[in-house]
Amino acid sequence: MRVGLLLLCLLGQGASAVEISFLYYREQGSATFRALLEEFSRDHNHLVTLYQITSESLKPSLIKSVLQGTAADVVFAPSDFVGIAEQGKFSEVPQALISQKTNAEIQLTASIDNTLYGIPILQGNHLMLFYNRRLVKEPITTWQSLLEQKDQFDEAGVAAIGWNYSEMYWFAGFYNTFGGRMTRGKLVTLNDPPMNDALNFYKSLATRGLVSSECTYDCGYKDFIEGKVAYAINGEWAVADFEKHLGDDLGIALIPNIGKKAFRPLSSSLVLVFPDNSLDGPKAEALKQLSVFLQSEKVQRVLYEKARFLPVDSQLISEIKVNSDENESAMLAQLELAVPMSAEAAQGSAWIGLRKGFELFNKGVIDANKAGEYMQQYAERDYGQHLKNEN
């Protein structure tokens, strides 16, 4: 009798309880996600485990894990990760799995050649200007204004502005603002004339002392929280932390114009991708359940309210827009100006090429012209290799 009950119990568990590994890359919001995943596990009798990973190692780890056959079941990643769908053996996502409240534009960020490889959960992921109201009465609108205020900040013993200077996600916004685009369709377009302007302008910000070229992520995060820097350029992922630490002192504004050109940061959606074709595997049902769960209005709202992440639920976004305060309005306004990242594989190659050329330029090894050429050449070679691998 006892043995029979035990077997029944095990069989029953084996039929419903699915262990799902959930790879999460953001430093922020993991607690919210963890809580939501636990809730899902409870509700659906699955075991979803969140594995934290850094954004830098996400791509290589993902590909290696696929090669090794140890890939996570589902990965929460920026939408441009879709570009490695081939290497990551991402499952094609049926349209049915996409919430009807997710608009088409957002879906495009997760599509290649009209094939959806990811399920958008969040959107935004864009940069914006944060400022400390205790140090700044009126946020700047141009870089020239910041230069004029620099002396005051120096006297106050605080840095004018900080961001992760060597991180290309920040530099890409400058390139966009000057009119460049990292990719156009399936083409890498790093050697366009705006690259020269962007590089020189970007460097001048450092040489003029507005920002330190040695600045890491902490300059625009930790130092800002600690009041050591008046302005910070950071992403929407940091809003929750800033609000938590600065409270009413936190101000959000548009990143200053470059001349008359409005700053255009990159944006993307944050999607669920299913490596090693997990969506077609034995855990497919559970994964689908999880996808539905994370797109649900309730979860989307929790993500906005708790993690301060921008949901993809269009109704919820509309609601947010209506009820938004000054900071939220600025955040959304910046999103409006943002340039969505391409999901093409070329985008991935462009990132690497951009970083290589920028490093050489930033260290003074080559000039801006040569840097543009090098970026383009490197990215094209990698993209070519990518295509070769696909074939």
Added chain:
Amino acid sequence: MRIKANQLRTILALSILLGALLPSTLIGSFMLKQIAEQDQQAITQTLYLKANNIAQNIQHRVRQLLLDLQSLAQVNDVVLTPTSAIFGFHSNQLITEVLQQNDWASAIYIVDLDGRIIEGAPLQAEILDLKAHLPAVRRLNQLVKQGSNNAVVEVYQDAEFAQLVENGEAIDSDSGLLLMQPLVQKNLNAIENSQQVGALLVFVPMQSLWKEAESRISQHGSLELFHSQRLLFKGTKGEEPIRRFYIDVDLDLSNMSEPLSLSLSAESRSFWGLLVERQSNVVIILLVIFVLVAIIALMLTRRIVDPLEHLSRLVANYSEGRYDSKAPSLAYEEFNQVGSLLNSMAERVTRDQEQLEQRVTERTYELEQANHTLQDTLGKLNDTQLELVEKEKMAALGGLVAGMAHELNTPLGVGITAASQLVSNFQTIGQSLENGTLARSDLEALIRQGAEGGELLESSLQRSAALVNTFKALAGSDIDASLQRLNLKTWLEQQLQMFLQPFSERQIQLSISGANPNMLLNQRAVELVFSCLIDNSIQHGFSSQTFPHIKVDISASHETVEIVYQDNGTGVQAEDINLIFNPFYTTGRSSGNVGLGLNQVYNLVHQHLLGSVESFTAEPQGLGFKINLPREYGK
């Protein structure tokens, strides 16, 4: 104080100095030589160890680098980088880390199969062109295809990588080591189907090897690295020395087709080089030795010379008669003994002097007495001598007179007899006439006897007259004192030929040889001398000689002329050779010779020619005369 070379002080000091310095210098030189040799051996040994050390260090570092590359080649991100630059960020961190750990590598690359750079470190290395190294990559790919996944080390030529090294201009070389590790992607799910996707390339320029080795090379040393007998680089620390020696060591990197050859050289120091190197020490030691020896020499000299000077002053005092001086106490026992002896000697001298003075006084008296005796004796001797001379003269005169009397006695006796006969005959004639008994026959007999007696008387008187003339000639009184200048040989040749003319039937051979000096002399005296000598030879020597021969040899000096005259006649007995100049000595008295010819020669030579003559027995036979004459009469 003046220093003189012959002073004992100087000699002594120099002797001590040299005696001490020479061995010191020789020993010092020997030791320095030994040190130099040991030094050279040590340098050689050190050089060998250094060369091995450098070689092993290079080998070790290459191996370490190869191990690092192998480790990198096991890292998935690195292996996957050539296939996707997504892995590049992490891979770049890894190769940068390896580069930092292997600071002598100037660049590390991850390249794809076509040799295109995917990742590179340091940053500036990424923009370098690797086209020149594509053949090396292809060779590596080929090896991998043949089944070898081992790393390969080659030698490259590319100046670009030297510029990535700090102080890369230290040596002039565009070569370096290229380490290539294939990147092989394995199917991570299975063992099978591995595939090369790219390679890790590491460039180690020779500048790095030199930088690594430089600290291990001594000043003026140099390091050369060869591959296939091609010089890859030559590094010299400091100025290149003139004298140096080499140590060659093979640098066997197992991943190379041919080994590298490492040649390390160091300055070969000469003995003088060592001396110069240790100049200050040598100079200080020599100076110290010299000063010490000089001080010792001076002290010893002073210790020896001072007593000597005391003794010298003492002896000087004694020499001046101050025998009351006493020797002081001196440094050495030997000198004190000498001083003591001198003191004793002075006492003895003083005592002896007193005794001597006494004896001198006595002797002086005795000598005075003896002197008087001697004066007397001398006077007597002089008297006796004069008496003897007189007696001799008288005896000589007596002999001469006796000789003359003897010679004159016969003709005069004959003359007297003849005259007595004549007188007797004329008395007989007169008596007979008075008595008338004079017969014709008697008268004729008496007249005939008278005529014969007259003739005999005449001949006796003539002979006596001839003898008197001879005696006159013997004195030379008929020779005038005039002098003539002539060339002796020329003159003698004519004169002797003329003398011999009357005896031409005798076939006498005449030889005149030697010098022909110009002389100032009494020609008449010389004529008479040679006339007498030839007469002597003919009369006495050649009586039984079939091939008579007269030889005259003349030799002249600056002041004198020697004439040697000799014949090959019968000569004289040895005991008579000293008698031939005596007057009236003759071997032919029976032939009517008087024996005054050679005496005349003697007188003429000594008195009229102011020379000398002596006789000798000629060899093998005959009689000879040596006549020495002054070249200029009276000088």
